[in-house]
């Protein structure tokens with residue numbers, strides 16, 4: 001147990017990857033007081049976070065809340081973030097990025113599973129019947145940040161000063177500035193088929209070597225790797241990064257092996273473009289081969305407002 005002083009800041013979208021994470025997606029119920037209960041719970045998240053994280057400041061606790069498009073107006077009474085809309089299904093010839101419901105996302109992170117658990121317990125006590133749970137996934141770190149396919153996941157994330165410029169909305173939408181778009185997708189893997197592929201083929205699909213994580217060259221033509229399909233440039237040729245905090249989840253006993261994808265971005269169109277390239281293919285028809293072994297069960301978009309916006313939700 002450490003007594004160091006670690007700042008407990010709400011809405012830290014750039015919080016470090018931890019050993020444990022909970023991805024909780026809920027929708028508001030139709031009860032007359034639901035919206036008010038949600039507003040006051042969100043406005044008080046700061047104190048709730050303090051209650052729990054003070055018990056072990058070294059646990060790197062962080063909770064980020066995202067608000068969905070359908071409920072944004074009711075919860076915030078604020079202008080809508082310019083790009084905010086519900087997750088748009090992407091239907092490719094073989095695979096579909098499904099769109100599933102969700103009004104609120106709580107991305108809870110800590111080095112300790114019990115800290116995540118305790119925060120979620122106190123949070124659900126406060127939300128009570130104002131919400132119903134759509135999905136509650138417990139993620140864990142797998143060795144050296146590998147996904148369950150065996151590859152190191154998160155390498156190309158922005159670091160240092162390039163994190164805020166990739167992740168936080170700025171002057172282009174002043175009402176939403178300091179906030180971030182979030183897209184989540186819960187994938188399950190067909191691990192038996194994946195393991196049947198020679199490692200060299202797995203590496204071509206991902207675009208990196210498996211053991212030592214070295215980037216492979218982009219294919220000159222034809223089938224592109226996951227890494228190449230997810231490298232997005234705008235019309236000026238500028239590359240736009242997103243911040244991914246994917247976590248493995250699952251249960252060998254139940255035969256469940258998954259990756260919870262979560263991407264934070266300043267520009268929602270960048271993640272949407274990635275999904276189009278993965279599911280429709282680029283060139284069209286040549287979809288991301290990762291999808292032949294990984295199926296998204298969910299797909300939902302949120303906007304995480306800045307901490308000050310969140311704290312003000314209960315003020316009127």
Ligand code: HEM
Pocket residue numbers: 147149151152153154155156157185187206208226227228230231242244259261263271274275290294
């Ligand atoms: C089954 C789900 C997924 C798995 C297991 C997975 C795994 C990986 C791995 C192993 C890498 C290479 C190392 C790295 O840079 O992190 C990678 C790169 C990346 N992935 Fe994924 N990924 C998944 C889904 C997605 C989705 C849905 C998106 C976007 C919508 C995405 C966006 C990216 C990006 C932007 C990169 C970095 C590309 C670059 O090198 O610039 N991934 N992913």
